[in-house]
Amino acid sequence: MKQLTTMWGSAISRSPLVQPTARVPTLVDRARRGIATGGHYVVPKPFNEPNFHYFKGSPERQKLITALKDLRSQLPVQVPARGGPTSSQAQKNAQPVSMPMPSEHGTVFAQYADASGSDVSDAIESALTAKLAWQDMPFTDRAAIFLRAAELVSGKYRYELMAATMLGQGKNAWQAEIDAAAELADFFRFNVGFAQEIYDKQPTINSHGHHGRTDWRPLEGFVYAISPFNFTAIGGNLISAPALMGNVVVWKPSPMSVYPSYLVHKILLEAGLPPGVIQLINGDPEVVTQKVFEHREFSALSFIGSSSVFRSLYSKAAEGVVSNRYRDLPRMVGETSGKNFHLVHPSADIENAAKHTIRASFEYSGQKCSACSRIYIPQSQASAFLDVMKRELNAVKVGPPEDFENFLGPVINQAAFDKITKAIDSANKDDQLVRVTGGTYDGSKGLFIDPTLYVSKTPDHPLFEQELFGPVLVAHIYPDAEFDDVLGVIDRQGGNFALTGAIFSNDQAAVRKAENRLRYAAGNFYVNCKTTGAVIGQQSFGGSRSSGTCDKAGSVNLLMRFTAPRTLKEEYNKLENVMYPSNL
Structure with a gap:
């Protein structure tokens, strides 16, 4: 054949x-x-991927254990400078960059080739070459690719993706499940549904003999996507949201997530994505960003990472705008840092509030942008609250993610470990802080930090402002009668971030007051629920102030940022007279 x-x-x-x-x-x-089937297509209704729980003895746990062993046998995994069926001599000759395993830093998890400037330029041109055919492909066909990818994520590649996320990013089985399996599939499915909503938005009123339409064009150039280490699914969203709308994407993942990102790209290609549409490229961020920001057809940045990096990229793009370098005014779409809070009201269910706080502050070692890192506790409930925290944390285990009993794994790399432990060492000696639990760590084999809680003697300690991105929580105990005042404190504090926040209360008037007073203190606000764990289709995600542009991942709004709508009007009647009736 x-x-x-x-x-x-x-x-x-x-x-x-x-x-x-x-x-x-x-x-x-x-x-x-014109050789095409007729009809107005409606994509399937999206749904949240059901979760497995990996109970002892369950088939899914055994499959995951097998995937972990298989991946272990392949270490270090090799990742090219560019994903997909492209390779340059520069890639082949590049000195590989090694990424240690966070839970076992003596073991190299992945090695990736460092892209050169010419690799980046070639990736951009390859994407732009693919653009016309991709944006002209009917939406139903573009959608089918991502829906097919969702099935591959939740089926064929589920355990491979989870194993890569566990070993490479230090997540335990549950955190890998809700990220690399469920949320990634959810992003692909729900983004297809959101795109359908956008394309269905058409004028509903037309004058007699007139017809108005909206052409939801993709951006004219290319999108630059930069994804962080902490969520495999985030990379899938940063690229699928613009690509679904007919855009082409140059994707630079974090060095700590090169292998899971490579798998995501591989899955998309297997699902039928044309190779040029999403250009995965690994390498020095300065080299990649410089080439992107020099290009005339740079049309948008889709970013998740630290606030300081986003500010820097915003500034670089502004320089290009001022010098008239770009054809478009580039869209800047970013979700960045957080210094997120829990507020406990005197009426709260203390047991529930404490358990939610442990999960929000310490799951994935506090390395979620939504993690709780400051808490405000009423004086009348402080003793009970802290007792529950100590009791529950005594049962929490810290260690490698391959051991299913461990709740906390490692922090991501040596730089993070050094930053967090330096802050802990300082806090342990600070007479303005009372250590309740933790304050200890062990970096001898893996980068492990124990869940740490301090109570501050003053409400204005620097820990209420400093984002550590680790398992460190600071508490302020306030007089019950000063609940209204503490709302103002919460709003002012937090390093000028405004990502997530929560109130625990059984007093609805207090809930309403907090929602109103803290309206701009958090883009995601929760009632009797932890600050982590937004579910696509149920809670879109994103904050403002220094936490980003609040474009709300997991919503129609994010996808619309990657469109350049064109309005069309057609008339069926004839203009009989140049003069207005009032002229006659």
């Missing part, structure tokens, strides 16, 4: 009856020639 190749580069079997010169028409070819 001979093979033909489509314009996407995929092989198609050809029988001997097919003439040698015949070319298999692509979907775009068929649409342009």
Whole structure:
């Protein structure tokens, strides 16, 4: 059997009856020639991926253990400078960069090739070359690729993705499940649904003889996506949101997540994504960013990471705008840091509030942008609250994610470990802080920090402002009668961040007061619920102030940022007279 190749580069079997010169028409070819099925298509309704819980003896736990062992046997995994079926001599000759395993820093988890400036330029041009065919592909066909990818994520690649996330990013089984399996599949499915909503937004009122339409164009150039280490799913969202709308993307993942990101890209290609549409590139962020920001067709930044890095990128883009370097005014879409809070009201269920606080502050070692790192406790309930915290934390285990009993794993790398432990050492000697639990760590084999809680003697300690991105929580105990005052304190504190916050209260008037007074203190606000764990389709995610542009991942709003709508008007009648009736 001979093979033909489509314009996407995929092989198609050809029988001997097919003439040698015949070319298999692509979907775009068929649409342009009018050879297409008719009808207005509606994509399937999205749904949240059901979670497995990995109970002892369960089939899913055994499958995950097998995947972990298989991945262990392949270490260090090799990742090219560019994902997909592209390779340059520079990639082949590049000195590999090694990424240690956070839970076992003597073991190299991944090695990736460092992209050169020419690799980056080639990736940009390859994306732009693919752009016309991709944006002209019918939406139903673009959607099918991401829906197919969701099935691959939740099925064929589920345990492989989870194993990569556990070993490479230090997540335990549950955290890997809700990230690399469930949330990634959710992003692909729900983004398709959000895109359908956008395309369905058309004028509903037309004058007699007139017809108005909206063409939801993609951006004219390319999108630059930068994803962080802490969520495999985030990378999938940063690239799928713009790509679904017909954009092409240059994707730079964090060095600490190069292998899971490589798997996500591999899955998309297997699902039918044309190779040029999303260009995965690994390397020095300065090199990649410089080439991107020099290019005339840079149209948008899609970023999740630290606030300081986002500010720097914003400034670089502004320089290009001022010098008239770009054809477009680049969209800056960012979700960044947080110094998130829990507020406990005197009426709260203290047991519930404490348990939620432990999960919010210490799951994934506090390395979620939504993690709680400051808490305000009423004086009448402080003793009871702290007793529950100490009791529950005594049962919490810290260690490698492959041991299913461990609740906390490592922090991501040596730099993070050094930053957090330096702050802990300082806090342990600070006479303005009372250590309740933790304040200890062990970096001899892995980068492990025990869950740490301090009570501050003053409400204005620097720990209420400093984002550590680790398992450190600071508490302020306030007089019950000063609940109204503490609302103002919460709003002012937090390093000028405004990402997530929560109140625990059984007094609805207090809940209403907090919601109103703290309206701008958090983009995601929770009642009797921890600050972590927004579910796509149920709570969109994103904050403002220094926490980002509040474009709300997991919503229609984010996808609309990657469109350049064109308004069209058509008239069916004729203009009979130049003069207005009032002129006659």
